Amino acid sequence: MKVLSVVGARPNFMKVAPFIHEIQRHNEANEKLVDHILVHTGQHYDPLMSDIFFERLGIPRPDHNLNIGSGGHGVQLGQTMIAFDELLQEVKPDWVVVIGDVNATLSCSVIAKRHQIKVCHIESGLRSFDKRMPEEINRMVTDSISDLLLTPDTISSDNLRREGKPEESIKFVGNIMIDTLVKNVEQAKLLNTQEIIEANRFKNLSVVQSAIEENNFGLMTMHRPSNVDDRNVLLSIVETLENKICPKLSIVLPLHPRTEKQLKTFGLWERFTQISGLVLLNPIGYLELLKLNTEAKLFLSDSGGIQEECTYLGTPCITLRDSTERPVTLKEHGGVSVLVGNNMELVEKYFNDFLTKDRQPQKPALWDGNTAKRCLEAILSFQD
Known part of the structure; x- marks a missing residue:
């Protein structure tokens, strides 16, 4: 065959x-x-x-x-x-x-x-x-x-x-994506969090970005047009990170090229890169992101694959989308993710809720x- x-x-x-x-x-x-x-x-x-x-x-x-x-x-x-x-x-x-x-x-x-x-x-x-x-x-x-x-x-x-x-x-x-996670998660855990951060930090920024404490940081990924192609939406996300989230918890954000481009196009780059508590990384590999996900207190993302990985690992996930093709990852179906779309009030609400939540790994059938x-x-x- x-x-x-x-x-x-x-x-x-x-x-x-x-x-x-x-x-x-x-x-x-x-x-x-x-x-x-x-x-x-x-x-x-x-x-x-x-x-x-x-x-x-x-x-x-x-x-x-x-x-x-x-x-x-x-x-x-x-x-x-x-x-x-x-x-x-x-x-x-x-x-x-x-x-x-x-x-x-x-x-x-x-x-x-x-x-x-x-x-x-x-x-x-x-x-x-x-x-x-x-x-x-x-x-x-x-x-x-x-x-x-x-x-x-x-x-x-x-x-x-x-x-x-x-x-x-x-x-x-x-x-099938969980097959890859299961095979590689122990290898990922052997990586050093601080080494990942230092090796992949954005260079040539106008400010010195914060250090992070192990097991006391959040993760974020964002690239979908619904979040980055409208200046008002992107501005609201920047403001929420600046005023509501990063003052309470350092956020590590491997930055997608599309997001970087739009931040610069909309004149938000300088403000974004100066947010205290926001740690910007260049795009990182699968094992590196998996390692960070095993330690993060929570994850903000518009990625479907991240919803799945967070569910298996138990990382509370705030999903920056109005809909998902993976409802099995949502809390109402036994997962760990909540849909918030571009509603920054919901982002803040669930962020505060998740800050005190322990990991609860879920493994659908x-x-x-x-x-x-x-x-x-x-x-x-x-x-x-």
């Missing part, structure tokens, strides 16, 4: 890594081998994808790189379809495995079906029910044409059933580090 996996961005590599490792284990133990091909569409260029990124996480380099690069959604979708169409004519796999909700997920699943190739969607069934999000369209279209729908939680499985997907195509396998094994078993046992 020939299986081709598609990745379009750095987080996809961390999700496909356990799947590749499971294929390697299968091939070592069985005569019936799985021939695996890894394709990177090159949708996102990420400077953090250095040699050490692949070495630390045990991720093989792609067999093919389509080098699509940046551009608008239409450009990315169209160019990926053209390049992937040519590749499939050469490779001719039995399965195309797509992950998550990036543009590569949609493009490659559509072209695979045009070639009559079976499609497996890992992280199927996630829904924010907000069609303004391009990712929501990618998820819905991919799920509508996939042969095998591998879901991370029971809420996602129920979403697919409500949409009329056949029961035999839905397989609840658990969260099948978030056990064995999802990749169930994914491969579902593919190998699939019957048309």
